[in-house]
Amino acid sequence: MERLSIIGDFFDCQLYGGRLYLWTFNGSLQVYNYKAIIREWVRMYHGGLTSHCVLYENGESHMSIGPEMLQRCLLYERDYLANEFPTGTEVLSSGLYESNAKGLFTCKVPLFSRHINQAPVEKLSDIPLVYVSGAQRRGLACAAGSDGLFWLQSVSKRGELVQISNQQTIKANFCSPGIYADSSVGESYLLVKDDGRYDSIIRATELYPRACGSQITWCWDDNFFMAEDHMLKVYKFISSVRPMNLEGEIQFFYWKGDFVSAGSSQCGTVVELDNAVCLFEDWAKEEGHTTIMGPVTRWRMYPRSKEFSSHVHIIFDERLDIVVMNDNVMRWSEMRRVGAW
């Protein structure tokens, strides 16, 4: 897999509308022209510019973009929306969202600005949150730890957060059947949307054969994943009344540690463990798998992105790595779209 490193002390990232949003560890939010960064990468790649390579602990070397080059792609910079580390971030056309222990915050995303931006911040809720994820037409799913799961039905009309579950929840994402929620102390669960409401709940022990409640589970589309005891199992969801089919299993080396978090998109699966991040382009193939040494601060996939859905961003102590899950897509499809050749 191709990789590019952006040198810097980052805490979180988002990609939306051709812009890269980077939350730095020291409290600023920087917005970059992502297409310009990718164009620079392509220029280095084809120019064979080895002076821009970084050598990592495991002997691998990858191209990198340093602070000066990055500065040229900077569109604007501002403070965090609230003076807390964001527990969750989201960018939609309606605005930028940050969740933290003080609540949910938003501000507008200016389209054209090269200046320091201080668009007014609006506090949408006082409920302390540990994760937020959204979709333009489905609203925001907001995990609130032991306070449960909340839903902001419409990001354009605002309104109040509505509690849709009182189960302990640390992560929640929209999926085909509804919202899939992950818990750190109890069972994960699927909230199925019916008549515009999330009333129907299916627990992990009902979804997965032999689930005991101590594993990490997640889903993408109608694929459901369960990671436990150094093993990843992939299931296909058929219906809420029929057991899922086991599609495949992958064993992990013990040195990688316990599972921390995971996610999937149409381009593959990312599994974060204590000491590594594993990326699977195709879980059914042995060679379609890359291990990157950790630990990592955060990683993100962008399944809703039109041009960069195959890009994965992984934040380390001193850099952010852009990993392209499918080299062919990177070279022949997406690069062409952004005008790289």
Added chain:
Amino acid sequence: MKCELDNSMIQFNPTVFLSNHPVSVTVTIAPNNIVCEVYQINPHHRNGNPNKSQWTIGNHEEVEVFGWSVENESKTDEYYWGVLMDGAVCLPLGITPHRLSSKVARFECSAQPRVWHGYPVDYVNNPQHDCPGRDVLLKWATLGIITKSQIARLIGGRGWRD
């Protein structure tokens, strides 16, 4: 008893720490910055009550963790936050009602009289309430107590992972 760390000094009076007995904690952060607080061990966090988090460290260590949090000005809003360090290693100091190990203590103060008490927090079950704020976490990162990846996992409900 005097406990000297770097340029600062912590003094306890009395030097025997018992439940429900107030201890005067005087921390000299700098020559012109001396903080005096009263700390009292709360027996509810030492009586095996399964509904409350329980200290698994000794009385004297509990009071010393409070002194450490004052000395390092690990305060957000109304709480002090503390950890138990053994060299460069952060040690567990209690267990939560979910029987999970905890490495972070929170100290809160009663209004009248002004007396502090503390307990291990449940940052896995209640990450939205039981994690220190950004200022404290930044300070701890500067001190080498916690890494950036550990902060991200802690505030996201994944626990304090080594």
